[in-house]
Amino acid sequence: MKVARESHPFILTAIVLAAVAFSLGSRFLGSLFVLMALAFIGFFRDPERIAPQGEGLIVAPADGKVVSIADVAGEREFPEAVKRISVFLSPLDVHINRSPIDGVVEEVNYRKGAYLAAYKEEASKQNEQNAVKIVDRNKRSIGVVQIAGVLARRIVCRVKVGDELACGERFGLIMFGSRTDIYLPAQCRVEVAEGQRVKGGETVVGRIS
Numbered sequence: 001m002k003v004a005r006e007s008h009p010f011i012l013t014a015i016v017l018a019a020v021a022f023s024l025g026s027r028f029l030g031s032l033f034v035l036m037a038l039a040f041i042g043f044f045r046d047p048e049r050i051a052p053q054g055e056g057l058i059v060a061p062a063d064g065k066v067v068s069i070a071d072v073a074g075e076r077e078f079p080e081a082v083k084r085i086s087v088f089l090s091p092l093d094v095h096i097n098r099s100p101i102d103g104v105v106e107e108v109n110y111r112k113g114a115y116l117a118a119y120k121e122e123a124s125k126q127n128e129q130n131a132v133k134i135v136d137r138n139k140r141s142i143g144v145v146q147i148a149g150v151l152a153r154r155i156v157c158r159v160k161v162g163d164e165l166a167c168g169e170r171f172g173l174i175m176f177g178s179r180t181d182i183y184l185p186a187q188c189r190v191e192v193a194e195g196q197r198v199k200g201g202e203t204v205v206g207r208i209s
Contacts, residue, residue, distance in 0.1 A: 004096060004173055006156055007044030011037050043176070046096050049201035051168030056208035058100045058188065059168055060198035061144045062180035064089040066205075068121060069194055072183065077109055077131040078143035081183035083190055085205055086124060087198060089149075089178050097172045098201040099134060099165035100182055101142050107133040108161060113148075124181055130155045130172075134165060140208060143183030146174050168201030182206075 003011070018033035051059055068086040075081050089095055113128040128148040135141045146155045157172040165171060174180070184190070188206045192198060198205060 001041065002046045002048070003041055003044040004046045006173065006175070007040055010040040010044070014040060043091065043095065044173075045094060046170070047094060049098065049168055049199065051166070051201050052204055057167070057204050058142060058182070058184065058206035058208065059098070060087060060192075060200050060203040060205050061100050061182050062087050062089055062097050062198075062200040063094040064180070064198065066192050066194050066196045066198060067179075069190060069192070070121075075143075075183060077107065077133060077145075078141065078183040080141060080185050081143055082186045083184040083188065083206075084124065085182045085184070085190065085192065087180045087182070089174070089180065091176060094200065095173045095175065095178065096170050096200060097144065097146055097174065097180060099167060099169045099171055100144060100205070101134060101136050101165075102167045103134040103136040103142070103165060105132060105159050105161055105163045105165065105171075106135045106141065107131070108157060108159065110155070110157075124179075127179075128155065130157050132157065132159065132171065140185055140187070142185070143181075145181040145183070146172060147179040147181060148174065149176075149178045 014037035021030035064087040067088045109131045130146045154175045159171045192205045
């Protein structure tokens with residue numbers, strides 16, 4: 001199973017502690033650390049995904065459950081956006097973030113904040129977050145915001161301004177429970193519903209007309 005490279009220190013530490021515990025004769029602690037290593041492997045799993053092909057398709061930036069589809073206006077990072085789709089990631093979901101479109105990274109803006117439960121509406125405004133603006137070849141922009149949650153304490157963004165991304169390509173992750181918002185322009189039709197589960201890089205969440 002492929003895992004995100006950010007997982008290596010966690011997994012190796014758990015394995016070393018398990019080996020030390022077993023060598024000292026503590027089967028309980030050794031087994032506990034083995035289970036911890038397996039939990040890290042599960043959390044940081046990084047499956048391959050094949051993005052659907054088609055003009056104007058926008059795919060989910062993360063695995064999880066759609067907890068909100070809201071009208072927006074005048075957003076600071078995405079002033080042209082009119083819809084926001086919020087995907088809540090539980091600790092059991094894949095936490096890799098993926099680009100919703102083919103495009104170029106135009107902006108990356110990190111902002112400190114609170115650590116409210118990621119499924120709450122106010123998390124979009126108040127929580128620690130990292131906003132990525134991606135512009136396609138037709139100059140249409142899509143916003144993706146990585147939002148920390150109660151357990152999440154580290155947002156990883158692997159891209160910078162000017163980087164090119166393919167639809168479904170990995171660009172980061174959020175550690176240990178979180179939320180990912182996607183901001184859509186006026187010419188986009190939403191194709192998911194609240195309560196629906198989505199797969200990052202595969203599920204079509206919108207279509208630009």
